[in-house]
Amino acid sequence: MPFKQYVVVGRRLPEPQAAKGAVDDTLYKMIIYAPDPVKAKSKYYYFLSQLLKTKRSTAEIVAITEVKERDTTRVKNYTVWLRYRSRTGQVNMLKETRATSVAAAVEAIYQEMAGRHRARAESIQVLRVQETPSSQCKRPATLQLIDPELRFPLPRQRQRASRKSLRTTFKAKPPVTTITK
Numbered sequence: 001m002p003f004k005q006y007v008v009v010g011r012r013l014p015e016p017q018a019a020k021g022a023v024d025d026t027l028y029k030m031i032i033y034a035p036d037p038v039k040a041k042s043k044y045y046y047f048l049s050q051l052l053k054t055k056r057s058t059a060e061i062v063a064i065t066e067v068k069e070r071d072t073t074r075v076k077n078y079t080v081w082l083r084y085r086s087r088t089g090q091v092n093m094l095k096e097t098r099a100t101s102v103a104a105a106v107e108a109i110y111q112e113m114a115g116r117h118r119a120r121a122e123s124i125q126v127l128r129v130q131e132t133p134s135s136q137c138k139r140p141a142t143l144q145l146i147d148p149e150l151r152f153p154l155p156r157q158r159q160r161a162s163r164k165s166l167r168t169t170f171k172a173k174p175p176v177t178t179i180t181k
Contacts, residue, residue, distance in 0.1 A: 003107040004030045005067040006040040006145045012059050027062060033126055034108040037064055038094040069101040077142060078105035084113060096142040102129050155179055
């Protein structure tokens with residue numbers, strides 16, 4: 001299921017015995033990457049409980065909105081700062097990836113962390129995501145894809161008949177689809 005970017009705003013519920021002047025009206029805004037709003041709310045409550053001594057019953061969500069990216073036709077470079085819980089403790093990490101949107105970049109990072117480090121989605125916390133210009137990219141995996149002259153071969157390209165009269169449903173021999181030199 002693809003990840004989406006949500007902005008979740010919430011606050012601590014006012015305590016009934018608190019004095020009128022001592023009411024805490026602080027709103028806490030977080031950018032959460034989740035597949036749906038229910039999971040985004042759950043992550044928000046988890047991070048809020050780490051930030052403050054509060055539970056789901058003593059907090060409320062004021063607003064939750066999905067962020068739609070304007071331009072998803074162009075591939076951009078993203079730098080993702082994250083923290084994940086490994087078998088030996090907390091690890092801070094910076095990763096670079098190329099994607100068409102922020103949510104797609106975060107999803108690619110989750111997939112990469114699962115493959116390379118066996119990190120489950122629950123143990124990964126995305127701290128910050130930033131679009132990075134090509135001149136500031138450092139990782140070799142990202143640098144090899146930045147070259148504007150980059151071309152990929154089509155190794156299994158099939159020859160098509162030039163005219164409709166030469167096309168048939170069945171051929172006497174199957175087409176050769178591999179490149180031979």
